[in-house]
Amino acid sequence: MTILRDIPIKLKLTIITMVTSSVAVLFSCGVIVSFETIDFRRGMIEELLTTATMVGDNSSAALTFQDAAAAEVTLRSLDADPHVVTAFIYDSAGQPFASYYTPGSMLVAPPPVERNIHRFTDSSFGIFQNWSDDYLEVFHDITVAGEKVGTVYLRHDMLELRDDLVRSAYLALGALVGASLLALLLTRRLMPVVSGPIMDLGQTVREVAARKDFSIRAVKRGDDEVGRLIDGFNEMLGEIQHRDAALHAAHESLEQR
Numbered sequence: 001m002t003i004l005r006d007i008p009i010k011l012k013l014t015i016i017t018m019v020t021s022s023v024a025v026l027f028s029c030g031v032i033v034s035f036e037t038i039d040f041r042r043g044m045i046e047e048l049l050t051t052a053t054m055v056g057d058n059s060s061a062a063l064t065f066q067d068a069a070a071a072e073v074t075l076r077s078l079d080a081d082p083h084v085v086t087a088f089i090y091d092s093a094g095q096p097f098a099s100y101y102t103p104g105s106m107l108v109a110p111p112p113v114e115r116n117i118h119r120f121t122d123s124s125f126g127i128f129q130n131w132s133d134d135y136l137e138v139f140h141d142i143t144v145a146g147e148k149v150g151t152v153y154l155r156h157d158m159l160e161l162r163d164d165l166v167r168s169a170y171l172a173l174g175a176l177v178g179a180s181l182l183a184l185l186l187t188r189r190l191m192p193v194v195s196g197p198i199m200d201l202g203q204t205v206r207e208v209a210a211r212k213d214f215s216i217r218a219v220k221r222g223d224d225e226v227g228r229l230i231d232g233f234n235e236m237l238g239e240i241q242h243r244d245a246a247l248h249a250a251h252e253s254l255e256q257r
Contacts (some may be wrong), residue, residue: 010195014187017059021183022176025144029172033165040164044136045118048156051084052140056152059089060142063150065095071098078102078154085135086155092148113151114139134158197226214241 004012025072055074061072063190071089078084086108097187101107118131135155142150199219204218214237220230 010191013191013195014184017187018180018181021179025174025176027174029168033168033172035164036168037161040161041120041136044137044156044161048084048136048138048154049118049140051078051081052138052152052154054138055087055089055154056142056150059098059152060144060149063089063091063142065142068098072100075099075100083157083160084154085157086153088153089142090151090153092150094151097150108155111137111153113153116141116153130240131214162186194226197221198231201226204233208237214238214244 004015007015009158012019018211021076039172055078058074058077059071061067062074075087075089078087081101082102085102085105088096088110089098090110090113091097096110099110118136120136121134135157137156138154140154141148142152200221201218204216208216217237218230220234222229
């Protein structure tokens with residue numbers, strides 16, 4: 001990358017380590033949040049289906065005896081879950097029989113009856129844009145002795161999922177900051193293992209150039225690529241020193257003649 005070409009090697013190593021660790025943490029957090037979201041949505045479906053079954057069982061007698069007031073009382077038990085914003089009970093002909101709205105929620109018309117389905121109206125993470133318009137809805141048949149006597153409809157908002165995603169985002173951000181700080185600390189502590197020999201070699205090159213002393217040698221710390229580079233550099237200095245000495249001896253011999 002050209003952007004890293006001219007900056008010091010210590011800074012290069014720090015940037016590479018920080019970027020790598022950040023990408024790894026973000027990817028891991030993204031996978032975890034995705035699976036948590038899928039699991040949370042599955043749990044919402046199961047919970048709402050269970051609630052619909054309970055409401056249907058408790059409303060079967062009211063439908064059988066055409067007691068709309070009793071059905072309304074059954075639906076008011078949904079106050080225990082503030083996320084169930086709308087509910088309807090339909091009779092066997094598909095006509096609205098009883099209704100329920102969470103206080104302060106928007107009144108909606110009863111949708112056409114469907115048989116035993118559930119669906120989300122959001123686009124997964126699109127709830128951050130239109131969370132107030134997205135919901136999970138469930139249609140559940142109410143049966144008595146194997147015969148359908150009505151249908152219960154429940155609508156569950158997405159605020160709970162949105163709040164869970166926000167919490168997960170904060171946790172991911174905290175993990176990213178923590179991992180970055182840890183990576184920075186470890187990089188500072190371990191960087192001399194890589195950059196130390198290179199910095200020393202650079203210092204030796206500057207000393208040889210400044211003093212014109214080819215007897216100086218770079219200190220080898222290991223037998224890795226940098227160590228072999230130092231061996232080659234020292235061998236080159238030895239060759240230059242030998243040729244310089246020979247040239248100096250030849251020059252003195254000529255002067256004596």
